[in-house]
Amino acid sequence: MSLSLYQASIPLLIRGLENLAAILQKAASHAEAQQIAPEVFLNARLAPDMFPLLRQVQIVSDTAKGCAARLAGIEVPSYPDIETSFAELQERIAQTATFLKGITPAQVDGSEERPITLKMHSQEVHFTGQAYLLDFALPNFYFHLTTAYGILRHNGVAIGKKDYLGEA
Amino acid sequence: MSLSLYQASIPLLIRGLENLAAILQKAASHAEAQQIAPEVFLNARLAPDMFPLLRQVQIVSDTAKGCAARLAGIEVPSYPDIETSFAELQERIAQTATFLKGITPAQVDGSEERPITLKMHSQEVHFTGQAYLLDFALPNFYFHLTTAYGILRHNGVAIGKKDYLGEA
Secondary structure, eight states: OOBOTTTTTHHHHHHHHHHHHHHHHHHHHHHHHTTOOHHHHHTOOSSTTSOOHHHHHHHHHHHHHHHHHHHHTSOOOOOOOOOOSHHHHHHHHHHHHHHHHTOOHHHHTTOTTOEEEEEETTEEEEEEHHHIIIIIIHHHHHHHHHHHHHHHHHTTOOOOHHHHHOOO | OOBOTTTTTHHHHHHHHHHHHHHHHHHHHHHHHTTOOHHHHHTOOSSTTSOOHHHHHHHHHHHHHHHHHHHHTSOOOOOOOOOOSHHHHHHHHHHHHHHHHTOOHHHHTTOTTOEEEEEETTEEEEEEHHHIIIIIIHHHHHHHHHHHHHHHHHTTOOOOHHHHHOOO
């Protein structure tokens, strides 16, 4: 018995996207209830040289669709980074989740040894499918998801670990 | 072809622990160079009701050893939470990594359907081995690793995504 590459990737990414959507919904409600401009949260950062919340969410989306598409051996869909509101981020997340839900186990399974090349900082990095998922895509996905969560916690939004993990 | 449960767990956790050790080493050096008491960093938090850096590191250790032991079907080693310095946190991380390195693929593989029960907030949560790893342990592990990183970035330590991901 063993894990399929699909099981170790697509459902986790969809779950993370759905948890992020719920977290952002709470943040938008908090902003409205407290009469704080949503941009205060969307532009908040943990450090001056870290990305703000809005960009963190875009990168969660990018990491999810990039991972799913590369493991499935199809073109990574390009979404323009034009969101400026919580509502538009929700659309971006929903669009990403819909893309992932359209990928089948048959497309992903068996890609453990598929060569995957990423361009990072103008140099190419080579992975197998398995190493790409486990050493790069998943840690990155959770990094940006957690950082989005951390930005909101730092700014007083009432969310907790349950919101990050979703329903057990 | 498929992933083994071992491949999807133990090496990732060891890699994360080693990356955390390197990040904390940079933080300790930064504190020393800037003549800032290490406790300033060890007690720093992203929010008043989030755990400080020191506790985040202990939880990274707990999540790693708990995950590894439960998947291997052995008792989770108990480490007392007595660390008060960067040096002691390094020992804790090294001890955890040594424990994980002693676990073999044969102990973990085939545990996909092993029933795993966690007590959380006085209620029991039931998982299969696979769901425990993918839906709980890995997201939690990266959560606390990223939060430790975020606390240090927020406090001006010069670390970057490469330190979090480790060598590709």
